[in-house]
Amino acid sequence: xxxxxxxxxxxxxxxxxxxxxxxxxxxxxxxxxxxxxxxxxxxxxxxxxxxxxxxxxxxxxxxxxxxxxxxxxxxxxxxxxxxxxxxxxxxxxxxxxxxxxxxxxxxxxxxxxxxxxxxxxxxxxxxxxxxxxxxxxxxxxxxxxxxxxxxxxxxxxxxxxxxxxxxxxxxxxxxxxxxxxxxxxxxxxxxxxxxxxxx
Amino acid sequence: xxxxxxxxxxxxxxxxxxxxxxxxxxxxxxxxxxxxxxxxxxxxxxxxxxxxxxxxxxxxxxxxxxxxxxxxxxxxxxxxxxxxxx
Numbered sequence: 705x706x707x708x709x710x711x712x713x714x715x716x717x718x719x720x721x722x723x724x725x726x727x728x729x730x731x732x733x734x735x736x737x738x739x740x741x742x743x744x745x746x747x748x749x750x751x752x753x754x755x756x757x758x759x760x761x762x763x764x765x766x767x768x769x770x771x772x773x774x775x776x777x778x779x780x781x782x783x784x785x786x787x788x789x790x791x792x793x794x795x796x797x798x799x800x801x802x803x804x805x806x807x808x809x810x811x812x813x814x815x816x817x818x819x820x821x822x823x824x825x826x827x828x829x830x831x832x833x834x835x836x837x838x839x840x841x842x843x844x845x846x847x848x849x850x851x852x853x854x855x856x857x858x859x860x861x862x863x864x865x866x867x868x869x870x871x872x873x874x875x876x877x878x879x880x881x882x883x884x885x886x887x888x889x890x891x892x893x894x895x896x897x898x899x900x901x902x903x
Numbered sequence: 904x905x906x907x908x909x910x911x912x913x914x915x916x917x918x919x920x921x922x923x924x925x926x927x928x929x930x931x932x933x934x935x936x937x938x939x940x941x942x943x944x945x946x947x948x949x950x951x952x953x954x955x956x957x958x959x960x961x962x963x964x965x966x967x968x969x970x971x972x973x974x975x976x977x978x979x980x981x982x983x984x985x986x987x988x989x
Contacts, residue, residue, distance in 0.1 A: 868945070
């Protein structure tokens with residue numbers, strides 16, 4: 705299976721993707737507003753010598769899509785250099801099979817960068833490893849600071865409801881506090897791939 | 904005398920696991936009726952899908968991968984029910 709212009713053009717634009725979402729659109733657009741694009745990053749994307757095509761695999765129920773696709777959406781809109789086309793993962797398994805996470809998981813979002821001749825520049829899956837790492841560390845710290853939350857590896861259903869609600873609040877706060885770092889890491893990794901495009 | 908048996912299904916609400924949660928809850932309701940004292944659905948996060956019966960974890964997406972087969976969950980519940988009625 706190869707991606708060519710004809711297949712790529714069948715994908716949805718970012719706005720068309722948003723329009724067909726059946727859930728989480730509000731969260732996605734809220735995240736879009738929160739993306740902080742630095743001048744230097746924006747200049748790097750605006751300065752790409754040629755436009756770059758970005759194929760996206762997504763589904764509207766996935767938390768990593770809701771968090772990270774808006775970063776790409778903002779970069780595309782504000783740089784004018786990224787042509788984004790979104791494909792639904794579950795309707796495009798042939799593409800998904802080509803970009804499995806660790807060769808086995810159907811993790812999304814997937815962003816595949818191509819030059820204008822559809823030569824692949826690189827691809828990006830799910831979220832930066834640095835984000836997974838910092839959130840796991842912060843999660844462990846939360847559990848260490850609150851013995852009432854039990855073990856980080858234990859099922860949450862053993863916790864009394866009131867404790868569970870507090871744990872949920874702590875985790876949401878942690879995610880919120882790490883969002884700025886997460887977005888910056890996504891931008892850094894996408895920039896590294898996009899700038900491989902030759903003049 | 905039989906004791907109360909509780910099933911808890913913890914599912915990732917962010918991920919949209921509601922259909923699988925409801926399918927499993929319905930299968931258990933139809934199979935066991937009032938022999939279960941409760942089926943609790945717990946919206947959670949982080950890709951979770953866990954099923955416990957009387958506090959014993961019988962399926963974890965993290966540990967076991969994927970969603971459980973309804974038949975396997977029914978077998979685990981049946982084992983608890985028959986254990987308590989002996």
